[in-house]
Amino acid sequence: MKAISQHSLMGFTLAATAFCVATACADTRREYHFFDDMHYSPAGDTAKQDKYTGKQYDMLEPENTVTYGGTPAYPYKKDADVEQATRELKAPANFDIKRGSERFHIYCAPCHGAQGHADGPVAKKFAGVRKLVNERADTFPMAKIYHIATVGQGAMQGYAPQIQEQDRWNIAAYIKNELQKKK
Numbered sequence: 001m002k003a004i005s006q007h008s009l010m011g012f013t014l015a016a017t018a019f020c021v022a023t024a025c026a027d028t029r030r031e032y033h034f035f036d037d038m039h040y041s042p043a044g045d046t047a048k049q050d051k052y053t054g055k056q057y058d059m060l061e062p063e064n065t066v067t068y069g070g071t072p073a074y075p076y077k078k079d080a081d082v083e084q085a086t087r088e089l090k091a092p093a094n095f096d097i098k099r100g101s102e103r104f105h106i107y108c109a110p111c112h113g114a115q116g117h118a119d120g121p122v123a124k125k126f127a128g129v130r131k132l133v134n135e136r137a138d139t140f141p142m143a144k145i146y147h148i149a150t151v152g153q154g155a156m157q158g159y160a161p162q163i164q165e166q167d168r169w170n171i172a173a174y175i176k177n178e179l180q181k182k183k
Contacts, residue, residue, distance in 0.1 A: 074160060078151040082144065089143035092169055100174030103167045107159060108132075108149075108175075116179040128155055138180050145172040 076085035105114065113119040116132030123129035130153075131137060149168045152158035159168065 074150060076147060076151065078158065079153060082147060082153070085147040086141055086144040089146060091142050091146070091172075092166065095173035095177075096166075096170050097174050097177060099167065100170030100172070101178065103163060104171050104174050104179075107163055108171065111156075115182070116175065126155075130154075130156075132175055133179055133182075140176075142169075142172045142176045145175050 076082075110120045111118070111122040111126075111129045112132050113123065116137075118129040118131045120129070146168055148156070149163070149171055150158050150160045163171070
């Protein structure tokens, strides 16, 4: 009797394993989704709006890509178009300096330091971090600061993928109206 139950148990185990292997490779698309973006990550056209939030995608396109049915979200390139961007960019009418300060201390201060003197903890490890408060930087218009925050400059990479457009303007306003005025 023990031998029969071992054979039937082994047969059941083999059948269950075969069933699991056969169904594991099946298409698992369901009609319901708890998190749409986690099931099937949608590609975002940077010149269009996100279907969930209604906001325009803020990410920069990879170099040499062709936009699909629109203009680039940010037409200026790193280092090459600094002066053109400075002339053409128009700052929004309202700023949130307090939010700009908060975002500055999260994203910028690790390199540029809390007061913009290039003395943050990252700057101690990497040479070339520029001061935000000096005679040269003090002459930058807010649009130029925004442009640099968006696409970067020199070794610094842009923060468009990490920081929303309005927050980059808030940071630029904070640098221009608070840090550079304190000197």
